[in-house]
Each structure stands twice: as C-alpha cells, then as structure tokens.
Amino acid sequence: MTVRSELRAGGLLAAVLARTEAWLFHPVGSDRIEAAPPPPPRPVVAVRGLVAGCGTSMIARGLAAVLAATDPRGGAAVAGSVRGAGLKLGAPGAARLARELTGLGCDGVRPAGRLCLIPVGEPLARAAAERPCPLVLDVAASSPPAEGLGLADHVVLVAAADAEPSIAAAVAGSLARAGRSVDVVVNRVEERGGMDWPAGSIEVAEARFAAQLALACQGARAALARPLAELAARCRARAPG
16 A cells, blocks of 8 residues: 555545534434423412302312413412312322422422322412412412412402402402402303393303312213313413513
8 A cells, every 4th residue: 555545544534423423412313402401380379269158279279280281290289278179189290299298398289180289287388489380379369368469470359150240350459459369250140141240250150060070070071071171362461581
C-alpha cells in the first residue's frame, strides 16, 4: 500500500468514526423529542351549601369527577364529609394520587373511583399550593362563613330550587364585592325559569338516580352531566396558570 492510499484509508476510517460518534451522542430523531405539555389549570374550588340538605356533597363530588376525567392524572380530590361515598376501591390514577396526597400531609385520604376523599380536619395547605390534582372543598352550610375561602380560587354556592333566590344573590354579591369569583348552582330544579335566580346561575334538574351515583363517587351522569361540565369549565377558567 502506498503512502497516499494509506492516508486515504486513514481519512475514511476517521470519517466513519466521526459519523459513529455523532450517531451515538446525537441519535437520529433526538432533535424531534418534545417536552411534555404542561398540565391544564387545576382549580381549588369551595362548594358551599346555603342551607343544609341542598345537595352540596353531591355537587362537589360530581364536579370533582368531571374535573378528574379531563385531567392528565385521571383523578381529583374532595375534602370534606365522606358520608355516602359508596365506592371502596379507587382507579389506579386515584390510588397513586392518594399516596401523593398522603405525602402532602393528608394522612386520612382514601381513593374512591376517580376521586380521593380527604376527611374533615386534614391539613390542605400543601395540597392546595402544589396542586397535584383539582381540589374541591365540600363546605357544609353550618361551617364558619370564611371556611375554605383562603384556599379556593373560586366559590360555588349551592341552593335548593325551593329556596329564596334573594339569599343566593345576597351571598354571591357579598363574596363578589370581597374580590371572589362566584357561581350559583340551583339544585333539584323541576321547572326551569320558574324563579329569579342570579344571572348566570347553573340549574341542575331533579334526577335522584344520577344524584345518588354522583354522591357515591361514580361520576356525573344523565341530567348532571351537562350542567356540571359547564361548572367545571368555569372553575378551570378561574384557576391560575
């Protein structure tokens, strides 16, 4: 082999080695790998009944189920009363989420379907700050007036269809003047448009079986599906980020 041919062979070998090194450290298609999209806004919502027995827990759990279904984690949390929650087992996403919420201080959390139920008295500040999932606060009508307001982005007032609309209007107006975003949900409506509720109120028709399913953490179905989907969209719109 002549000197010239040796140089050519050496140059070819160097070129092959250079290409191999480039492939190893910059694989084909690596420049097309994109970062995972950010999660959607995860609201913290305080759902409060204006009177006892108006369906607050049903609305809270139904809303949480809708938020869970549209979240990449596939779960949401409800903090408050755990009465009436029929499901004892959680979906895989809810089980993982429950472990994460336990690490954030909610030791009593348990999964139920797509939801994680956090009993009354658990610390919620870290979960509300870190937002691993949408969080719905189920606030009883007998609770102090400011209950849940310090954590929530949005407030949902639940009124029974046979209640006095002026009470809902007064409470919603007071919260709005204090800088809170508020929605009013009128539950168990039998005839739409029968009373003068605040503008933009969401009416939920009387649907006992669907209400029982929502209370049992089995989702918002039938007559509950559309109004609670609208409510969920409003809550997401008010969430930061």
